[in-house]
Amino acid sequence: MTQLVRDDIRNVAIIAHVDHGKTTLVDQLLKQSGTFRANQQIQNVERIMDSNDLERERGITILAKNTAINYKGVKINIIDTPGHADFGGEVERVLKMADGVLLLVDAAEGTMPQTRFVLRKALSYNLRPLVVINKIDRPDARCVEVLNEVFDLFVELNATDEQLDFMVLYASGREGFAKLSLEEANKDITPLLDAILHYVPKPNGDPNGSLQMQITSLDYNDYVGRIGIGRIFMGSINAGQQVTRIDKDGKQTVHKVVELFTFTGLGRQTTKSASAGDIVAITGIENIDISDTIASLENPQAMPKISIDEPTLSMIFSVNNSPFSGRDGKYVTSRNLRERLYRELRSNVALKVEDTETPDAFRISGRGLLHLSVLIENMRREGYEMQVSKPKVIFKELKGEKAEPIEYVVIDVPKEYEGQVISLLGARKGEMLSMDTDKDITHFEFKVPSRGLIGLRNRILSSTRGEAVMYHNFYDYEPYKGDIAHRIQGVLISMATGEATTYALDGLLDRGIMFVKPSDQVYEGMIVGEHCEQNDITVNVIRAKKATNIRCATAEKGIKLPPPREFSLEMALEYIEDDELVEITPKTFRLRKKLLTENERRVVRRQQTLEPVETSPEKA
Incomplete structure (x- = not known):
């Protein structure tokens, strides 16, 4: 079989830990390669590849992106991948399109948990790595030590000699330069482009063989329906060509490729044909899905299915049935919820959706809390209302023993807070792997059950006055570690529906921390604060001061309330317990x-405390 090595193309993925500068570096590659015209305003935009609103707000990459630049007559296909382990499904899929990877490592932070995660994936696909020590312009950069850390990580992950x-290379994505040694002057990004041409393997494949594209x-x-994106590994494909689609179950169907696109800059351009080595997008194949093989009619051969890490966390999504349901949302029924969740499965391969015993509730499983919270946030912005339960880890049975997912956790914290971190992790069944102190910062590495991470970030930030930095990723399944206590305090529950008043909130200050402010709408059963003790209590936050015949215009003006505690979506999901929910609407979310009603909760408590009385045969 003829193997054609293409000199005119390179396929490279950029992988790194969160916030190590992948997307910023891609910006510079696009700008300095002349991909944009001089009069294009986009040159002044930062993180061009982060097109999703959530990506720009959070400063992270959630969806893998394809782009392409031309340099010295060679087309370089660049794949910008997520760095967070929760989006491992995205990383694993797109790495199959690449022949090499740019591994970015922060010159100050060094190798981190997600560095290990993405590098392990790249090495498993036998991709050739090119290491870029990024952000060398940081005042706390330690390039030599970081390079040694990278080499040690390669050895630890059993990298081959090659x-x-x-x-x-040493680079700064923000300043727009790369160089082969620290002694060289800072110029531009061209040394990195040259390295890609000379170091990333050239794609090969028989252009005259039987078509294989995954x-x-x-x-x-809306006009053409689903668009499938993938790499051609063998043969050629033409617009208008009849092809065989082989799905993940091996079923074969015949379709016509209506349009064929290649990538250029931030967009796509139509083309009549493409061959082995090209990354293309095709239209015209109804219900095309991830991992499908597009093959020739004459000799359809399926490619190996893409394996994805299994979900480790699950939640129940259900229809919003609170007294305020339907006020904000456009899509509020179980049919709307079902359609949206199953539509998400078309592209979110790391997600799992299951029906439950009740028709208005669905069990959603994902790779982690961030993975699920991004889905919730996207649905909320699209106009969906729902309520979600406390996240729970997914257990397995290994060798007849109950096993649970374990996370590899890295924490950097000021030295004076070492004790708090050790205490918090120890209470959550954490096993310390290492502890190193550099100047005033202590670096911890732990193995912690995934259950123990729910709510941990908030506790650590509170205990260290917000100075701790924590990262984690999936480690392995290990035997069940035992029960873990989570929230200690109880909550304050509204006993009535109405508008919270300053007078009522002021009277409840000694009971705990409030989550609502005056004029907020509350309903019976809604959680309005955190109790200072361990038990839950119902409170009246809508109580108004009784009117008297004594006039006092400044009666409530003199009351100064502390600001209520505010929750992000992840914080709310971490905070709730098994008997609580987070109500999600397009405008807000509430804890409940x-x-x-208190009567319903009292009945359940009574049932839980009543134990069956054993009667001896003699007495019977």
Whole structure:
């Protein structure tokens, strides 16, 4: 079989830990390669590849992106990948399109948990790595030590001799330069582009062989429907060509490729044909899905299915049944919720959706809390209302023993807070792997059950006055570690529906911390604060001061209330307990009890405390 090595193309993925500068570096590659015209305003925009609103707000990459630049007559296809382990499904899929990877490592932070995660994936696909020590303009940069950390990580992950012989560049994505040694002057990004041409393997494949293309990403257009994106590994494909689609179950169907696109800059351009080595997008194949093989009619051969890490966390999504349901949302029924969740499965391959015993509730499983919270936030912005339960880890049975997911956790904290971190992690069944102190910062590495991470970030930030930095990713399944206590304090529950008043909130200050402010709308069963003791209590936050015949215009003006505690979505999901829910609407989210009335909750408590009385045969 003829193997054609293409000199005119390179396929490279950029991988790194969160916030190590992938997207900023891609910006510079696009700008300095002349991809944009001089009069294009986009040159002044930061993180061009982060097109999703959530990505820009959070400063992280959630969806893998394809772009392409031309340099010295060679087309370089660049794949910008997520760095967070929760989006590992995205990383695993798109790495199959690449021949090499740029591994970015922060010159100050060094190798981090997600560095290990993404590098392990790249090495497993036998991709050739090119190491870029990024952000060398930081005042706390330690390039030599970080390079040693990278080499140690390669050895630890059992890299081959060829992979260990990696090339190293030093760069600053923000300043727009790269160089082969620290002694060189800072100029531009061209040394990195040259390194890609000379170091990333050239794609090969027989252009005259039987067509084999695998779908690794999906897009959607109202006019053409689903768009399948993937790399051609063998043969050629033409617009208008009849092809065989082989789905993940091996079923074969015949379709016509209506349009064929290649990537250029931030967009796509139509083309009549493409061959082995090209990354393309195709339209015209209804219900095309991730991992599908597009093959020739004459000799359809399926490619190996893309394996994805299994979900480790699950939640129940259900229809919003609070007294305020339907006020904000456009989509509020179980049919709307079902359609949206199953539509998400078309592109979110790391997600799992299951029906439950009740028709208005669905069990959603994902790779982590961030993975699920991004889905919730996207649905909320689209106009959906729902309520979600406390996240729970997914247990397995290994060798007849109950096993649970374990996370590898890295924490950097000022030295004076060492004791708090050790205490918090110890209470959550954490096992310390290492502890190193550099100047005033202590670096911890732990193995912690995934259950123990729910709510941990908030506790650590509170205990260290917000100075701790914590990262984690999936480690392995290990035997069940035992019960873990979570929230200590009880909550304050509204006993009535109405508008919170300054007078009522002021009278409840000694009971705990409030989550609502004056004029907020509350309902019976809604959680309005955190109790200073361990038990839950119902309170009246809508109580108004009784009117008297004594006039006092400044009676409530003199009351100064502390600001209420505000929750992000992740914080709210971490905070709730098993008998509580987070109500999600397009405008807000609220914490509530599953059972809204005190009578219902009292019945359940009584049932839980009553134990069956054993009667001896003699007495019977």
